[in-house]
Amino acid sequence: MAGRPKIFSEKEVIDKAIEVFWRVGYEAASAEELLKAMGIGKGSFYLAFKGGKRELFERSLVQFSAERLANLKRAISVSDNPIQLIKDFFLSIADTGLAKHMNGCYLGNAIAEMANIDAALQNIAINLLKEMEVVFTSVIRQAQDDQELKSTEKPDILARYLINLWNGINISRRMYTDKFMLKEMISFQLQVIK
Amino acid sequence: MAGRPKIFSEKEVIDKAIEVFWRVGYEAASAEELLKAMGIGKGSFYLAFKGGKRELFERSLVQFSAERLANLKRAISVSDNPIQLIKDFFLSIADTGLAKHMNGCYLGNAIAEMANIDAALQNIAINLLKEMEVVFTSVIRQAQDDQELKSTEKPDILARYLINLWNGINISRRMYTDKFMLKEMISFQLQVIK
């Protein structure tokens, strides 16, 4: 043990890499751009990420979704109206800026880009997004149990509806950047969850 | 005039190129793979497509959507129930094979991949997909005029709902490849168009 200490935190440099991958995608992200954004040299990088760019991307998918999912679960756990929280979560997409619109969903982008390129990586992204579906399912089931939801539709159907809405919005928001139009579209879709 | 004749049809080689771009995306499609699929050499290619890979992709977007859109319009024009035709159009997605699921939407993929990479190319894809929205809008408006639609929601809202459904499904179908589940999801979403 002992030895020269790392000058960087792996978590932090992965966050920097996420910014690049999210913006341009996996293939278009060059090692040069990634290293520059991460602020470390090749020696350090290939020591910490033996699998190179692919390992970096894989770990970025996991770290990204773990963080977001934890935030969502925390917000739900302290909310007195989790259904409304989820609705607001969707509606708030309309209020973000153009850059965010263009980035879309980190996992959805990976699911699209990795299809027919790297099935293992695609599967990781798929399973991470399905974790969001699980959260939706349980919130919906709970709300139905508490008779706070009119819809008697099965929770898993409604949850997949929300996932499909999520996937759609993250493409559509790149077509329709008008805030008002986006909000109108999202709230129209959310009428199903009533 | 005169001169040695082309041994290929530009339309046909673009169709071959579409197969490659659709499967792996723009960045991941190498010139080598494209030329092999198109069945022509570099000399012929760079003479016919002076803009190289980028021009090929741009023309492929236009050719692809022109063809699909013409098919859709023709089917609508000869249908005695255009709304049902559109519903079936969506539902039939569930019946396609795994490879088709993985490919997603040619335009949607371009909208996602070209964001922050090539705004001009992305815009072309966006405007082509909006042509589909225009078709949906007019079919819905006509159906409302004919009182064949219960919903009194504005046609453009409903059309954008369908575009968002389309965008969503083309990501979701890569997550949920089960035919039954997909059909269930799509028909649930189509209840809005009633």
Add this chain to the structure above:
DNA sequence: TCAATTTTGTACTATTTGGTACATTTTATT
């Protein structure tokens, strides 16, 4: 038939790619 025109195939090139090798630096332990 021959000249003009256009396409084709191949050889080549300059650049960029992700990745490796390794000497140097920096630390903890003894």
Add this chain to the structure above:
DNA sequence: AATAAAATGTACCAAATAGTACAAAATTGA
């Protein structure tokens, strides 16, 4: 202070990249 361990920075590399140059081939029209 010496040594072992680990991280770093740089120089390097082989492969793949998109694209170009150009001579040869195939056609039409004079």
